[in-house]
Amino acid sequence: MVVMKMKFPFQKRVKLAQGLWLLSWCATVAGATTFTLGCVLKTELRRRAEVMDNADVHIVPNTLMIVGLASLGINYFASKICQDALDAGRFPRWKNFLKPYFAASCFFTVLMLLAVIMSYAMKGSLESSLKIGLRNGIRFYKDTDTPGRCFQKQNIDRLQMEFQCCGNNDFRDWFEVQWISNRYLDFSSKEVKDRIKSNVDGRYLLDGVPFSCCNPSSPRPCIQYQLTNNSAHYNYDYQTEELNIYLRGCREALVNYYMGLMNTIGAGVLSIFILQGSVLVSLRFLQTAMEAVAGKENTEIETEGYLLEKSVKDTVMEYLNPVLKFLLLTNQVEEGATTSGATPAAT
Numbered sequence: 001m002v003v004m005k006m007k008f009p010f011q012k013r014v015k016l017a018q019g020l021w022l023l024s025w026c027a028t029v030a031g032a033t034t035f036t037l038g039c040v041l042k043t044e045l046r047r048r049a050e051v052m053d054n055a056d057v058h059i060v061p062n063t064l065m066i067v068g069l070a071s072l073g074i075n076y077f078a079s080k081i082c083q084d085a086l087d088a089g090r091f092p093r094w095k096n097f098l099k100p101y102f103a104a105s106c107f108f109t110v111l112m113l114l115a116v117i118m119s120y121a122m123k124g125s126l127e128s129s130l131k132i133g134l135r136n137g138i139r140f141y142k143d144t145d146t147p148g149r150c151f152q153k154q155n156i157d158r159l160q161m162e163f164q165c166c167g168n169n170d171f172r173d174w175f176e177v178q179w180i181s182n183r184y185l186d187f188s189s190k191e192v193k194d195r196i197k198s199n200v201d202g203r204y205l206l207d208g209v210p211f212s213c214c215n216p217s218s219p220r221p222c223i224q225y226q227l228t229n230n231s232a233h234y235n236y237d238y239q240t241e242e243l244n245i246y247l248r249g250c251r252e253a254l255v256n257y258y259m260g261l262m263n264t265i266g267a268g269v270l271s272i273f274i275l276q277g278s279v280l281v282s283l284r285f286l287q288t289a290m291e292a293v294a295g296k297e298n299t300e301i302e303t304e305g306y307l308l309e310k311s312v313k314d315t316v317m318e319y320l321n322p323v324l325k326f327l328l329l330t331n332q333v334e335e336g337a338t339t340s341g342a343t344p345a346a347t
Contacts, residue, residue, distance in 0.1 A: 003308035008289040010300040014086065016289075020282045021082035024075045027279045030272040031071025034112070037265045038064030044261060048254065050155050053132035056125045060262060063115040064269065070108040071276060077101060078283055088299035091290050098287055105280050112273045119266035123259055130251045134168040141210070142181040157212035163257065165250035166213035171227075173249070178203040179210060209245055218244030281307065 008016070042061035049055070081098075084090040137156050143149040160166055167173030185192050185204055195204050207228045214222035222244055226232040289305030 002306045005304055005306040007302060008305050009302045013289055016286050017082045017085040020286060021079050024078035024082060024279050027275050028072055028075040030275055031068050031075060034071060034269055034272055035065050035068025037268060038068055041261060041265055051130060051133040051137045053129045057122050060115060060118050060122060063111060067108050067112040067115060074105045075279060078279055085286055085290050088293050092294055109276050109280060112269060116266045116270045116273060119262040126258055127255050130254050134251055138168060138173055139177050141179045144181060157210060159250060160212040163250060163253040164246050165248045165253040166209055166246040167249050168251050169249040170247060171209050171213055171245055174209045175207050178205060180204060213245040215244050215246050220244050
C-alpha cells in the first residue's frame, strides 16, 4: 500500500528541488546550531562537575553534538541530490546511495527527538546527582590541605555567591558538618573543647555558615554565626527575623538553572527536528518522483511521488530484517566458537 501518493508535473518537480536545496542549507545551519548548543550545555555541566556525583546528565549534550555533526553531513548530501535532481541524466547515480542514506538520516533524526525528550526528562537524575555531590562538597569544604580537595572551599564559595544560595537543601546543612578546619581552631580554648565534646563524633559544629552565604542586599551587617541564638544579637529573632543570608538551597538553584537551560535548548532543537523532518520528507517525494523519469526520453512528463512504497510496518521491517539477520548470524558464530572451544576440554 503506497503512502501519501502525489502527482508531480515537471514544473512542480523543479520548484520542489529548488526549494528543497534552500531548505537543506537552512537545515545545515540548524545542524551547526544543534552542535553548538550541545557544546554550550556540555561546558556548563563541566563547570559544576565537582558538585555532581555522576555524569549521567551529560548524555543530553553528547547526543546533541552527535546529531548536530550528523545533520551537517545529511543536509550537505541533500543539497547535492537536489542539484542533480534538476538534471534527469545525473540523478540516477544516487540510486544505490539513497536507501542507506535515508536509513541513516531517519536514525539520527529520531536520535534528535530523543535528545529533546531527555532534556525534559533528566530532572530526577540531575537532582539526585547534585544532592550527593553538594553533600560531599560541603563535607570536604574544610579540607583545603588535602590533595584533590584543596579547591573545594573556593568552588563552594563561588557557587553560593554566583547562584545566591546556601547549603544543599538550605543553610541548616552547614550546622551538621564541621566546615572549619582543625588547623584554624584553638584547642586550648574552653569554647572549642566544649563544642568538640558536645557530640559523639568529636567534630566542631556550630550554628553558623560561611561568608559566601551572606546576602549583600540585606541592610543589616551579615550575621553568619550563632544564627539560632537570639541573645547573641541585638534586636534579633531567629524564628521571625528574615535572615540576611541566602535561604534557598544550592541544589534547588542549580536544578532550576540547568533545567531552564536544557528546556530552552530542547525547545530550539525541537524546531530543528521539525525542519530536519521536512527536509527528509520532501527529499523522499523528490526521489520517488524522479525515479519515474529514469529511462524515459521525455523527462518533462508528469510523475507520481510518494512517501512510502509499502505500509509503515512493512517498510520498518524491510530495514530491520538485514540487521536482525546479521545479529542472528553473529550469535550463531559465537555459539559455534564456544562449542568448539569446550569440546577438547570435555575430551
